[in-house]
Amino acid sequence: MTRQEILNELKGVxxxxxxxxxxxxxxxxxxxxxADLKINSANLVDIIIDAEARYDIEIDYDSADxxxxxxxxxxxxxEKLNQK
Amino acid sequence: xNSAGNDIVALAAIxxxxxxxxxxxxxxxxxxxxxxxxxQLKEQLPFEHFVWLAWSVKESTYKFLKRFEPQLIxxxxxIAIDTLNFSGxxxxxxxxxxxxxxxxxxxxxQDYIFSIVNDQDDFSAIHYEIKRIDSAxxxxxxxxxxxxLLSALNGIFPGNSLQVAKHRHGxxxxxxxxxxxxxxxxxxxxxxxxxxxxxxxxxxxxxxQHHAEIL
Numbered sequence: 001m002t003r004q005e006i007l008n009e010l011k012g013v014x015x016x017x018x019x020x021x022x023x024x025x026x027x028x029x030x031x032x033x034x035a036d037l038k039i040n041s042a043n044l045v046d047i048i049i050d051a052e053a054r055y056d057i058e059i060d061y062d063s064a065d066x067x068x069x070x071x072x073x074x075x076x077x078x079e080k081l082n083q084k
Numbered sequence: 085x086n087s088a089g090n091d092i093v094a095l096a097a098i099x100x101x102x103x104x105x106x107x108x109x110x111x112x113x114x115x116x117x118x119x120x121x122x123x124q125l126k127e128q129l130p131f132e133h134f135v136w137l138a139w140s141v142k143e144s145t146y147k148f149l150k151r152f153e154p155q156l157i158x159x160x161x162x163i164a165i166d167t168l169n170f171s172g173x174x175x176x177x178x179x180x181x182x183x184x185x186x187x188x189x190x191x192x193x194q195d196y197i198f199s200i201v202n203d204q205d206d207f208s209a210i211h212y213e214i215k216r217i218d219s220a221x222x223x224x225x226x227x228x229x230x231x232x233l234l235s236a237l238n239g240i241f242p243g244n245s246l247q248v249a250k251h252r253h254g255x256x257x258x259x260x261x262x263x264x265x266x267x268x269x270x271x272x273x274x275x276x277x278x279x280x281x282x283x284x285x286x287x288x289x290x291x292x293q294h295h296a297e298i299l
Contacts, residue, residue, distance in 0.1 A: 019221060035254075038222035041143060041158065042093060042136075042274055045111050046102070061111065065159045 001081055006055075006074045013050045017043040029071030057081060085203045088268040088283045089148030089186075090212060091140040093197045094275025095133070097220075103132040112160045113138045120168055128170045133192060137175060138165055140199035141188045145179045147255070147270050148186055148201050154253040196277050211236070212281040225273035233258075233269060233280040240284070241265075258282075 001009075011027055018024055018037040033039045033047070048064045051057075051073070057080035059067075067073045102108050112135055113121075121134045129137065142163040150156045165188075168177035175190040179201065189207055190199040191214075200210055213236060217228050230248045237246050237258060244260045248269075251257050258265040269282040 040097075040222075040274055042097070042139065044158075045108060046099070048111065049102075049107060052107075061159070061161050064111065065157050068157070 001055075001078070003074050003078065006077050006081075007070065009054055010051070010070065010073055010077070013054050014039065014047060016050075017047060027070050029069065029074070031070040033068060033070075033073075051077060055081060057084065085148075085152060086266070086268055086283060086285065087148045087151045087203070088210070088270040088281050089144040089146070089201045090270045090272050090279060090281035091143040091147070091199050092214065092272045092274050092277050092279045093136040093140050094277045095136075095194065095196055097275035098132065098136055100132045103135050109135045112142070114161060114164060117165050117168075120165065125168060125170065128175075129192065133197065137168075137190055137192060137197050137199070140197050141165055141168075141177065141179050141190060141201065143272075144188065144199045144201040144270075145181060145186050148203070149181055149184060150253070151255055151268065196274075198272075198277075198279055200281050202283075209283050209285050210281060211284060212279060214277060214279040216276050217278055218276070220275050222273075225278050226271070229271050229273055229278035229280050232278070233271070233282065236280075237265075237267070237282070 007027060011024060014037060015024060017039045020038045023031060023036045031037060034041060048059050052059055055077055059076060059080060063076045067076055117138055125134055139160060142160045143158060145163050146156065146158040164180045166178045166180055168175055177188045179186050179188055186201040186203055187205045188199055188201045190197060198214055200212055202210055213232055215232060234246055247259050249257045249259045256269050256271055258267050258269060266288060267282050267284060269280060272279050
């Protein structure tokens with residue numbers, strides 16, 4: 001998957017947890033999950049688990065810690081897809 | 085250390101079935117904490133509440149420590165809850181990150197789990213308020229909790245036009261004009277609940293009582 005394809009899928013992963021549709025429509029590498037998308041930190045684990053299911057990958061704890069903005073989410077997902 | 089850390093979890097907003105899945109809870113609670121639950125807390129709390137209680141203690145710990153370690157990332161499995169007991173009124177315990185140990189106090193009822201932490205086993209300087217609000221929108225949660233805090237602080241320090249600002253690393257600051265008040269604060273919101281916590285030390289309180297200049 002290209003970074004763009006991962007990003008398009010990621011939009012669907014984070015959509016249920018954000019009400020900020022404008023930030024969702026303008027997702028880019030710098031978009032912060034909490035500060036920009038206003039996702040409650042209590043949903044961060046949901047996003048990791050939903051991403052694992054969506055991309056059929058396993059995200060270890062250390063990698064999950066890095067998933068704070070869209071760019072780092074794509075980095076982690078891309079790395080795990082390449083390891084498959 | 086002068087800091088503040090709190091966290092609230094609105095129980096209506098949690099996904100009970102998902103919380104009970106090991107794929108989910110194992111990212112929050114460690115095997116040692118699971119043992120703590122099965123041996124000491126099973127009678128006091130349903131499992132899903134224990135998971136979110138652990139989350140709220142760990143997130144409070146993270147917020148408290150981030151002021152001293154701005155690059156700190158919240159990683160629940162790396163914060164260890166070593167003790168957690170029910171006092172009859174609230175849950176009290178200790179949480180450890182590296183070699184730093186914090187004390188926690190958590191209130192659990194049918195609506196929410198709310199935790200505060202401190203670096204000493206004395207919460208007399210820690211003030212907090214929890215409120216149910218009409219909207220679960222992030223902007224509304226954020227505005228209401230700031231208004232609540234400012235109203236409380238204006239009652240203690242009348243005559244100062246206090247405002248909430250944001251440190252470049254993300255935590256909230258109380259300012260009056262260009263001056264920052266030496267009062268660490270922490271905000272939390274989830275679902276229809278918001279809460280603030282601030283630490284007002286004895287020395288600052290005395291300075292206020294003697295009408296000394298605090299700003």
